[in-house]
Amino acid sequence: xxxxxxxxxxxxxxxxxxxxxxxxxxxxxxxxxxxxxxxxxxxxxxxxxxxxxxxxxxxxxxxxxxxxxxxxxxxxxxxxxx
Numbered sequence: 128x129x130x131x132x133x134x135x136x137x138x139x140x141x142x143x144x145x146x147x148x149x150x151x152x153x154x155x156x157x158x159x160x161x162x163x164x165x166x167x168x169x170x171x172x173x174x175x176x177x178x179x180x181x182x183x184x185x186x187x188x189x190x191x192x193x194x195x196x197x198x199x200x201x202x203x204x205x206x207x208x209x
Contacts, residue, residue: 131165135181136173139165145204148197162201164208 132138145162152158172181184192186206193199 128165132170134175134177136170136175137167138169139167142166143208145201148201150197164205 128139128141142164145164147162148160150158150160172183174181186202186209190199190202193202
């Protein structure tokens with residue numbers, strides 16, 4: 128929640144955890160990314176130095192923008208719970 132607020136300016140409440148993804152970064156180090164469904168409660172979504180753009184999308188629009196199957200798995204899990 129802190130990262131979301133710092134990086135895009137939204138204060139959120141946690142809803143539920145989504146599947147994690149694992150991969151190796153460009154230097155071969157293992158990475159684990161944990162995802163959570165959140166609900167915005169205050170603030171305005173604006174990009175900063177770590178985020179290029181903020182867009183609100185429907186689930187089908189979001190799916191069409193994804194390039195990794197792991198990310199589609201996370202989005203599908205979100206769709207199942209909504």
